[in-house]
Amino acid sequence: MRRSTIRDAACLTLVRGTDLGAVAEDFGAVTAYGRPMDIDEFCEEAFAYQEKHPMIALRPIGEWTLVVEDSGHQGVRPEVLRRVAHPEAVSLYWNEDVRTRFARTAEGVVRTAFEAVLPERREGTDPDGLERLREDLPWSQADPVALMMALAGRVTGLTPGSDWLAGEFATYPVAPWPDDLVPVALDEVEGYPAELLGAVHTSAEVDRRALVGTLTHYLATAGDCLELPVVQRLIAGVRPACGEVDQTVRELVWRGIWKAPASSDRNRVRAMQVLRHAMQADSRCALTGILAEAPRVRGVRAQEVAELVRRALLG
Known part of the structure; x- marks a missing residue:
């Protein structure tokens, strides 16, 4: 060798x-x-x-x-x-x-x-x-x-x-598999009122899961990836088969390798990378990951995300 x-x-x-x-x-x-x-x-x-x-x-x-x-x-x-x-x-x-x-x-x-x-x-x-x-x-x-x-x-x-x-x-x-998700602790999430983050921690599981679906719809709209089958299932509250979201990310990244990707293409990849967090089994980890990384997606506004959390968890 x-x-x-x-x-x-x-x-x-x-x-x-x-x-x-x-x-x-x-x-x-x-x-x-x-x-x-x-x-x-x-x-x-x-x-x-x-x-x-x-x-x-x-x-x-x-x-x-x-x-x-x-x-x-x-x-x-x-x-x-x-x-x-x-x-x-x-x-x-x-x-x-x-x-x-x-x-x-x-x-x-x-x-x-x-x-x-x-x-x-x-x-x-x-x-x-x-x-x-x-x-x-x-x-x-x-x-x-x-x-x-x-x-x-x-x-x-x-x-x-x-x-x-x-x-x-x-x-x-090779179109590499995305890195494994690293859970984001609640105290690492920045840019949101403390009362909202507290509600993420104390709210009921059913409410947190519903919020994951709401945020998925919001991010997919901003990232122009609503039409993707895995996204549609996430919005409906159905977790896709293991690895299916990662496979979608790989395919989107690969498309961008062999053509000059438009800004919208890059934003779609960013949105899907954030939406990977919705796959986490722990709903708190899913939400903290989405909230922490949502600002990466162009068109996402922190105040709008905060309002969605408020409506879902605080009424």
């Missing part, structure tokens, strides 16, 4: 199974734009489009699928690992700044993860799950990439070598 095209910065992910199409889709690949390439052609393409979108290259190795990213990091994102690691995935990442990451994920859950230069600081649901395989490797003495490759070989039963990068790959551009 250190003598290859991806020597300076890369992410390698090994996914158990050989359904390349399914693995590519779990990574967020835009499969209609797939092309066969060798590793050097792929790296040139990835470099040319690095400011627009990531790219992945896939090929089967034994009973596993190898996913290569040149200077990418999709394979260590929890948003990807949650989708792709069924039943299992092993990923290793390094960059020019000597940052590294090794992760083993099973059934969509990160079991063991650590920085190669600090293997004693492990995390995951089973942080010590690889100790029997890991502990006798010379972590303080050898190249961290070589160490991660050795551990990946032990976990998967594969023998790492230059042949991993030989031959033809199936390559795709």
Whole structure:
């Protein structure tokens, strides 16, 4: 690897199974734009489009699928690992700044993860799950990439070598999955009267859910995305299937990559990114997220949002 095209910065992910199409889709690949390439052609393409979108290259190795990213990091994102690691995935990442990451994920859950230069600081649901395989490797003495490759070989039963990068790959551009939502605490929401925020905390669940629908309609109108099926279901109080809102965001972002997006297109993406909060199971978190980020959408006025909250929760 250190003598290859991806020597300076890369992410390698090994996914158990050989359904390349399914693995590519779990990574967020835009499969209609797939092309066969060798590793050097792929790296040139990835470099040319690095400011627009990531790219992945896939090929089967034994009973596993190898996913290569040149200077990418999709394979260590929890948003990807949650989708792709069924039943299992092993990923290793390094960059020019000597940052590294090794992760083993099973059934969509990160079991063991650590920085190669600090293997004693492990995390995951089973942080010590690889100790029997890991502990006798010379972590303080050898190249961290070589160490991660050795551990990946032990976990998967594969023998790492230059042949991993030989031959033809199936390559795709990626429209990345949006970052997981981070709950917004009530005291982090700014620009609204304290009495309204207090009402968000103390009001009944049914009233909060109704308000989520009202705010969804308001934001979708401002963002010109009322016609989207997922938005219509959110307004009706029906939560779409898991990931459907994220898929809609990906599609809107991808459309903007291959054309000069109008201001209205960018505003539609912003509106959908805010409306992702409506998917949160906790209605308080859904509301605090929407209220905190609503001003990002052009055409949204804080006083109008505050009035909708007042009518819904205070009468």
